[in-house]
Amino acid sequence: MAYEKKIPVDLDCPLRLTMSLIESKWKSCILDELRSGSPMRPCEVHKSLPEAAPRVLDIQLKEMVEDGLITKKIFPELPPRSEYMITDLGKSLLPIIDLMLQWGEEHFEIFEKKYGPK
Amino acid sequence: MAYEKKIPVDLDCPLRLTMSLIESKWKSCILDELRSGSPMRPCEVHKSLPEAAPRVLDIQLKEMVEDGLITKKIFPELPPRSEYMITDLGKSLLPIIDLMLQWGEEHFEIFEKKYGPK
DNA sequence: TCATATACCGAAAAATTTTTCGGTATACTG
DNA sequence: CAGTATACCGAAAAATTTTTCGGTATATGA
Numbered sequence: 001m002a003y004e005k006k007i008p009v010d011l012d013c014p015l016r017l018t019m020s021l022i023e024s025k026w027k028s029c030i031l032d033e034l035r036s037g038s039p040m041r042p043c044e045v046h047k048s049l050p051e052a053a054p055r056v057l058d059i060q061l062k063e064m065v066e067d068g069l070i071t072k073k074i075f076p077e078l079p080p081r082s083e084y085m086i087t088d089l090g091k092s093l094l095p096i097i098d099l100m101l102q103w104g105e106e107h108f109e110i111f112e113k114k115y116g117p118k
Numbered sequence: 119m120a121y122e123k124k125i126p127v128d129l130d131c132p133l134r135l136t137m138s139l140i141e142s143k144w145k146s147c148i149l150d151e152l153r154s155g156s157p158m159r160p161c162e163v164h165k166s167l168p169e170a171a172p173r174v175l176d177i178q179l180k181e182m183v184e185d186g187l188i189t190k191k192i193f194p195e196l197p198p199r200s201e202y203m204i205t206d207l208g209k210s211l212l213p214i215i216d217l218m219l220q221w222g223e224e225h226f227e228i229f230e231k232k233y234g235p236k
Numbered sequence: 237t238c239a240t241a242t243a244c245c246g247a248a249a250a251a252t253t254t255t256t257c258g259g260t261a262t263a264c265t266g
Numbered sequence: 267c268a269g270t271a272t273a274c275c276g277a278a279a280a281a282t283t284t285t286t287c288g289g290t291a292t293a294t295g296a
Contacts, residue, residue: 011234012169014222015146015215023141025254028133042273051130053255058274068228078262079272089225096217097133103214104132107207110186116129143284160243171285176244196292197242 021067026052027060031097039083139185142178144170149215157201
């Protein structure tokens with residue numbers, strides 16, 4: 001199937017396990033967006049990450065729910081409404097996200113000089 | 119070209135930048151292998167990560183040299199010999215690798231129960 | 237001599253991820 | 267009524283990554 005990973009996560013080594021949970025293109029950004037703990041509607045996630053194709057965000061949000069990093073609450077309303085919220089497990093990844101964010105800020109110029117400017 | 123990325127790293131946001139440097143399947147493991155600072159020959163890297171296809175390791179090592187995370191020293195000997203060593207820039211990523219390693223160890227059982235055991 | 241080891245690379249295949257397009261359905265606003 | 271917004275999903279295309287296979291070349295040991 002096109003939208004199911006053969007091996008959901010990598011259980012061979014702890015490092016690969018962690019990586020496999022967040023290495024998809026936008027998952028780390030999604031965690032960052034949800035970090036405050038406030039719920040976000042799908043359309044808000046889409047607006048926060050306008051460079052991401054909405055379909056990909058939907059797929060990755062779904063995987064993150066399956067992995068237990070976020071929850072999804074569906075309201076039986078019309079027009080439809082749902083909300084994503086970070087879980088405790090998801091929150092426990094935030095120190096990693098924080099470090100990556102910090103590292104990226106500190107070393108941005110090196111790579112901008114090397115590969116950019118766009 | 120098959121072995122060149124269109125966009126070498128992602129300069130759109132600091133988080134994506136950091137991720138783009140290490141998200142390839144084995145790069146984080148390579149950094150972990152080289153963490154001590156001792157040089158490693160390609161064949162040693164291959165033996166340390168036997169689950170990885172040697173060709174992929176070669177490609178990812180090359181990209182990491184290009185990105186400045188590791189260095190490569192070629193000895194003009196026969197049979198050929200070369201050595202990879204982590205740079206200061208590469209070392210500055212180790213705290214992130216450490217956190218991911220630690221996180222993976224702490225939460226391994228959750229995912230083994232959910233998706234494993236293999 | 238033959239197998240093994242070293243390092244490296246191109247090409248093609250396979251697998252996976254991302255993107256794009258179109259479709260479902262309902263409600264609100266102009 | 268038409269346009270917009272909501273959420274979601276399937277299918278196919280495109281892009282990217284990973285794997286596999288074969289090849290270059292030389293030295294060592296059985």
